[in-house]
Amino acid sequence: MACDRYRRLLPALSDRELGPLQRFLVARHATRCAACAGELEELEAMRTALRTRLTYHRAPPGLAARIGSALPREAPPAKVAPRRWSLSSVWGFAGSGLVGALAGVALTVAMLGGYPSGADGELQGVINSQIRARMADHLTDMLTSDQHTVKPWLSARLPVSPPVPELKDVGFPLVGGRVDYINGRPTAVVVYRHAKHVVNLYAWAATGLTDTGFRTAQRQGFNIVSWQQGGIAYHAVSDCEPAALMRFAQEIKRAAAES
Numbered sequence: 001m002a003c004d005r006y007r008r009l010l011p012a013l014s015d016r017e018l019g020p021l022q023r024f025l026v027a028r029h030a031t032r033c034a035a036c037a038g039e040l041e042e043l044e045a046m047r048t049a050l051r052t053r054l055t056y057h058r059a060p061p062g063l064a065a066r067i068g069s070a071l072p073r074e075a076p077p078a079k080v081a082p083r084r085w086s087l088s089s090v091w092g093f094a095g096s097g098l099v100g101a102l103a104g105v106a107l108t109v110a111m112l113g114g115y116p117s118g119a120d121g122e123l124q125g126v127i128n129s130q131i132r133a134r135m136a137d138h139l140t141d142m143l144t145s146d147q148h149t150v151k152p153w154l155s156a157r158l159p160v161s162p163p164v165p166e167l168k169d170v171g172f173p174l175v176g177g178r179v180d181y182i183n184g185r186p187t188a189v190v191v192y193r194h195a196k197h198v199v200n201l202y203a204w205a206a207t208g209l210t211d212t213g214f215r216t217a218q219r220q221g222f223n224i225v226s227w228q229q230g231g232i233a234y235h236a237v238s239d240c241e242p243a244a245l246m247r248f249a250q251e252i253k254r255a256a257a258e259s
């Protein structure tokens with residue numbers, strides 16, 4: 001019950017909109033509740049993705065001033081200075097004991113957006129596969145919207161078996177699957193659609209067993225959300241908007257946790 005109450009405040013915490021007391025209580029809850037810590041991490045990843053995207057849509061100079069002068073006098077102009085993620089801005093006043101307790105959460109959050117060294121080749125491999133499939137007009141080996149067909153088909157051919165949830169209700173109908181070979185690794189590709197965009201989920205056997213939070217990247221017009229979970233490395237790739245791709249990644253992550 002308490003968790004529900006805190007969970008509703010997580011977006012406000014992430015947007016730095018809570019007062020000191022609420023901020024303290026919600027942050028403290030997140031150190032004790034894995035579900036809320038995970039959700040907070042995802043919110044931060046989404047912030048990062050959106051901020052990256054927003055730099056491409058900077059308002060023309062002078063627009064803010066024009067809007068400001070058109071507003072009634074009593075409305076003070078909002079602060080627009082970009083705020084970097086920093087622990088101190090959210091938990092700054094907290095005692096050192098709490099800061100220590102938060103270190104685990106903080107470490108994961110701070111790594112978001114930054115891929116480990118060596119990821120560059122992997123991302124390029126994924127993008128190349130995406131482009132190759134498009135050029136050859138070969139998105140799927142197995143064209144079916146039936147998840148119960150795609151999953152066994154993939155696991156019969158590959159050492160990893162990613163979840164193949166039905167996501168039509170949340171705007172991502174299943175198209176099918178294919179196998180690929182990326183940077184020397186047999187790779188499962190589950191293909192979904194989002195409106196007119198293709199969403200590819202790449203999955204291969206990870207080198208380590210550590211689960212990670214979401215990392216986001218943009219490359220050659222594609223957005224990428226990557227994470228590692230249950231010994232599988234996942235990359236979701238699409239030219240759809242970053243927020244939609246993050247929603248997709250969250251659905252897959254949830255399905256993988258349940259499977």
Ligand SMILES: [Zn+2]
Pocket residue numbers: 003004006007029033035036
């Ligand atoms: Zn909770």
